[in-house]
Amino acid sequence: MSKYPIQVASKLSGVGVHTLRAWEKRYHAVEPVRNDSGRRLYSDDDVEKLRLLSDLCSLGNNIGAIASKQLSELNEMMEKLSGREVRVPSSDQNKVESSNGVIDIPESLKSLTLALEFYKLDVISHEVKKLILALSPKDFVYKIMIPLLQDVGFRVERKAFSIAQEHALSAILKFHIGHMIYQSYQQRKKKQSLIVITTPEGELHEFGILMASLLCCHFGVTFYYLGPNLPADALADAMKSLNADAAIIGTTVVTNNSIDLDVYIEQLMKKTPKQSQIWVGGLGHFSFENFASNKKFKYLPTIKHLEGLIQQLD
Ligand code: B12
Known part of the structure; x- marks a missing residue:
């Protein structure tokens, strides 16, 4: 199982380093193991829990009320809430407001490539699903797919990413886009x-x-x-x-x-x-x-x- 230092856990979960420490101290939300020199090391489950806590807080939940819940309970809460969808166009081209809070497109692209670097396929899948819900199909094409695939292509060329990473991303994208396409068959x-x-x-x-x-x-x-x-x-x-x-x-x-x-x-x-x-x-x-x-x-x-x-x- 992977172990991530606090900076990486922060980027993968979208929760700031300061907030990570505060949630640990005040609510015991996630208590990572420490290495020999006392530095925090987060597991995959820790990152997953932090990501869910962050998403649920931006949907209006209070951290104090949900911090002690199990991963499975948080997942259930998220499933129920993610059925809601609100698309509000924002004046900032790089930001989109959704029921999951404000989506910052450059930040989302960065976290997708970072997650791919660490083979965090669950994070990629979650992020792609969130983006598909929040953005219009047209924005998803221009703001996410084209820049993301081009960037990944360049990294594969420079051997910064492996062919396996490229395939993994392709499979996740294809899965979520396919879902959207087949859902659209029912629309007028x-x-x-x-x-x-x-x-x-x-x-x-x-x-x-x-x-x-x-x-x-x-x-x-x-x-x-x-x-x-x-x-x-x-x-x-x-x-x-x-x-x-x-x-x-x-x-x-x-x-x-x-x-x-x-x-x-x-x-x-x-x-x-x-x-x-x-x-x-x-x-x-x-x-x-x-x-x-x-x-x-x-x-x-x-x-x-x-x-x-x-x-x-x-
Ligand atoms: C993902 C990927 C794959 C995946 C595809 C998975 C999938 N389900 O689609 C897999 C792993 C299968 C794959 C295989 C191969 N790939 Co590949 N792949 C890529 C990668 C990373 C992204 C391609 C992509 O989909 N881009 C998104 C597209 C849409 O963007 P784009 O290609 O820039 O296209 C723009 C326009 O051309 C236009 N456009 C493109 N398609 C269409 C379609 C329509 C209808 C319209 C209107 C416009 C349009 O719009 C786009 C945006 O403006 C690129 C790298 C890169 N930098 O693009 C390499 C790349 C395309 N692959 C390449 C190669 C060589 C291969 C392989 C031969 C590798 C091999 N040795 O096996 C095989 C060929 C398989 C085959 N027979 O087709 C080369 C092509 C080089 C060339 N001169 O043709 C690239 C450029 C990588 C590289 N730099 O070498 N690949």
């Missing part, structure tokens, strides 16, 4: 157009299309998330069955010999109904000039381009 849609979303066979990078799905949630578009790695024939069949107006195809890998995007797009152009549109997004490599004049085809290099197009849909 504002737009008539029907979109299917996928990546070409061989392209496993899924976050571009998850972001596209979140934008569809945000703007009330009916969409079918088909997951990544779909052969052209299967996509064409799905478009016919669903009578889809368009397919959003996400491409991330620029150089990958196993993906011939030109062939993929060509097949779709032939096999999909005349009125269906093919929208290719991301930086995947293909010959733009081969398709540029075709009315069925649109190229969307960034998420911003896609947002513009989604807003124009009927």
Whole structure:
């Protein structure tokens, strides 16, 4: 089991160092073990308890009343309360008010990367869930997903993070975003157009299309998330069955010999109904000039381009 010094426990739990000491002295909230030189060392459970105490206090609970509760009781209280959701836009672009208190976006990003550094996957999962509840789907895309994945990508390149850490973060993000996507299927849609979303066979990078799905949630578009790695024939069949107006195809890998995007797009152009549109997004490599004049085809290099197009849909 990991043991963290007070500064790290403070960052992981979001409770200031001074408050940590005060809660220990006054309420015996968490009493960490000490090392030979008398310094506090916090366990995973200590950090988890502190994080829950902090969240519950920002939801209006008094520390004196909850400090002695067990981890399981605090978890139960949190489960009950986190059903409530309030989204209040704030004048500060970096801060969002929610039922869990004010969310400071740069601080949240920092604590996510710090938690990943220490493999604190429970902290990451909790933070991502909180952010998804507090932010609009669009803000979650621009303020959290894009900067976070880029930062983690750079750290993996510099070998500051391992591939395992990158995979762990991807899995948690995918889980929570998936939850939101499937919940949104029950909501009434504002737009008539029907979109299917996928990546070409061989392209496993899924976050571009998850972001596209979140934008569809945000703007009330009916969409079918088909997951990544779909052969052209299967996509064409799905478009016919669903009578889809368009397919959003996400491409991330620029150089990958196993993906011939030109062939993929060509097949779709032939096999999909005349009125269906093919929208290719991301930086995947293909010959733009081969398709540029075709009315069925649109190229969307960034998420911003896609947002513009989604807003124009009927
Ligand atoms: C997470 C990740 C993975 C995960 C993906 C998990 C998942 N479920 O998606 C896993 C571990 C599977 C993976 C595998 C690989 N990966 Co990878 N991966 C990444 C990482 C860290 C993040 C990618 C990501 O999703 N970013 C978020 C996206 C959306 O941001 P973005 O790519 O910058 O895209 C912007 C635009 O291009 C555009 N956009 C992108 N997609 C879309 C889609 C639509 C519809 C629209 C409109 C716009 C759009 O919007 C974005 C924001 O502006 C990047 C590092 C990085 N710095 O990005 C590497 C990276 C993309 N991976 C890379 C590589 C090489 C690989 C592997 C080949 C590694 C290997 N040796 O196995 C495999 C390939 C697998 C495959 N066949 O597809 C390279 C690609 C290099 C290149 N020149 O193409 C990168 C850049 C890392 C690097 N620097 O080397 N990877």
